[in-house]
Amino acid sequence: MKLVISRLIAILMLVVPGLAAAYGFLLMKDALFDYFAQFGNVNLPDPHFDLWHFLLGFVLFLVGVGFIGGWIFFRDRKHNYVSPRFRAKRPPRPPRDGSKSGGQ
Structure with a gap:
């Protein structure tokens, strides 16, 4: 039962940013559509x-898409699905004490 609840919470954590991104896209679309639709109205002096x-739609869209994209990126990084330039950087290995370091 605990696994089911944790998976439900994980799905909700992805659905909420997705809904925010969709709502932001709709706000941007409506703002642009209303602006261009006002050009046909002869009673308005200027649109x-x-x-x-x-701007609110743009911010919601960027936050939602950025969250989902970041989640996918870090999940793929954990499963080693990303290209080598996106993999986590490892610190250089310290030299061994008994190894010869190119000298005498």
């Missing part, structure tokens, strides 16, 4: 771009 909704 108004809702910058705050667009």
Whole structure:
């Protein structure tokens, strides 16, 4: 039962950023659509771009996608699925005491 609850919490930790990213995308889409739709309205003297909704959507989208992308990256790094340049750096091995170091 404990494993089921921990897996449910892990799924929720991925669903919430995914929903935030989707909502952010919708906010950006709606802000752009409303701006371009106002060009066809002859009663408006100048179209108004809702910058705050667009920026909020952009931030939500970046945070959500960044969280999910980071989670996938670190999971793949743990399972050694990434290319060598993305693998964790290991400290250099200290020299052994009894080894010859290229001298006499």
